[in-house]
Amino acid sequence: MSDGKFKRTLVTSALPYANGEIHLGHLAGAYLPADIYVRYLRMIGEEVLYICGSDEYGVPITLTAEKLGITPKELVDRNYASISKSFQDFGMSFDNFSQTSREIHTETSQAFFADMHAQGLFKQKTTDQFYSPSQERFLADRYIEGTCPVCGDENARGDECENCTATYNPTELLNPRSVLDNSALELRPTTHWFLPMGDWQDKLSAFIDSHPEWKDNVKQYCRGYFDAGLQDRAVTRDLAWGVPVPLDDHEGKVFYVWFDAPIGYVSATREWAQAQGDAEAWRTWWQNDETRLIHFIGKDNIFFHAMMFPAVIMAHSEDYVLPDNVPANEFLNLEGQKLSTSKGFAVWLPEYLEKFEADPLRYTLARNLPETRDMNFTWEGFQARNNNELGNNFGNLINRVFTFIHKYFDGQVPEWSEENLTDLDRDALAEVAADLEKWSGHLAKFEIKAALETAFHAGQVGNRYFDESAPFKSRKTDLERCGQSLGVIIQILRQLCLMLAPVVPFGMEKLWSWLGMETDLWQGGWAEGQQNIPTGRPLGKPEILFPRFDDEMIQPEIERLQGMVDGD
């Protein structure tokens, strides 16, 4: 960044699990904020790489595949295609969106493990786990039910009883059975590799302490773990669908997904480098201390990105970059309730995109990001934000200016100059310029909501200026004055375009071209956007950028969710 310490920024979004579609909660937590931030950096001309991919291993994937009668690989490829498409249509600007089931990830994660194993950093432990003889596999706690050892309830979960709220060790459960096929389970010893996180506690603690600028929720969360003392964390498990442990006599052992998933960021970067024709280019992004690494995640991922993956990075014998920030977001509720993917209580991205454009959702979510606490998405709120803010404040301002100029000034920027500015002109320009500066400061600190609020204010300034300078009056009395006012407001739109571009890129790319800008908005467009648009420049013909939504478009969405709650 401009502080001179870093030359480039590597941004990641949490790898979505390829067991289903993306929903609004995902977008608000890890994807939209990251994309806005990345677009901001590209716009101001920073060198940035944005990496993501789908996380494709683990038990739930194998179960879904079995249910559909296809292989896990077929399932994840199918879901990968769908997720990629949704992301693209939503405007996610990844430089690479990869898959953890690809060969490059197998190589990369196995190399990480091998490096650490060669240093003797892992611990091997043998424990008793539940095994299903009928399915010939070990089962995780969530797939186990049995009789509660405390109250005798017959439908107790693997490690807690919902009837008497007791918690216990899963091995204490009586008559354990599989929730998958009700077959009886038996305890079998199995041996796994563990990462003794405690060995890195001091370094991790010092690392977190060296970042007082991180969000409080992240720091507090980590502090809680340090106080309790970091425990050994398993990095392998018994499963057929995963990255095989690269050791002899490890048949049927694969990496625990949380060990390999973050390494997926490295794999995806390597894949990107190969596609660039420079296979070693990934090192510039991961093994160079002038690279600034930023992980965007939801609050459920803090442990893995602020503690576990950094420990792995520290442990590796080669130098890798540690995250410079982990801006974790809280969760998004829907119509006042927690999302439930199992009950279908969610808004899925592909479904949304069949009916609406990406921009209104991007705008609404950005305006309401769960940056410091859980937030709520309502369809009525979506409609109100779209109509009142995107449509009326911004869209209408843009439209009234362009149509006016096309109607009375032949579609060219009227004669205007800085020498002829009135106090009214000067004040409006100064206010918007101040907003732009504030906006930039907020975004640099990941304060997206605050940044957007500033942009909204700039829109209000534009509308007020239009009303007060009243070109629709001066047109009849003082055409020079009228042109001057329009020249001023074009400069306001130019800056508004910059402030809105990362949030509503589809609409603003159009505005950018209507304004006759020449540089690519996403390759340092900021520089040109800072310069006055001169008299005489021909402007594009406008169209309605952000149409309003009437009740008929919104009501069915509300009813669908309502029905889901009633049927619950």
Next chain:
RNA sequence: GGCGGCUUAGCUCAGUUGGUUAGAGCAUCGGAAUCAUAAUCCGAGUGUCCGGGGUUCGAAUCCCUGAGCCGCUACCA
């Protein structure tokens, strides 16, 4: 159960290191304007800042406690 977090106008949300009459948008009411997506602009009201206790000259902001909600709880991804 343990750890961490959250609870502010009718609605959705801001509130920086405790400091004067607690803010914004929307919704509501009154006025102005008419270039524009019946959009815009000006003005107005509204709050036991979850309950209770405490520290302080002073607390939405710090401490304790109760309630509700959220995440994690170490092979759930």
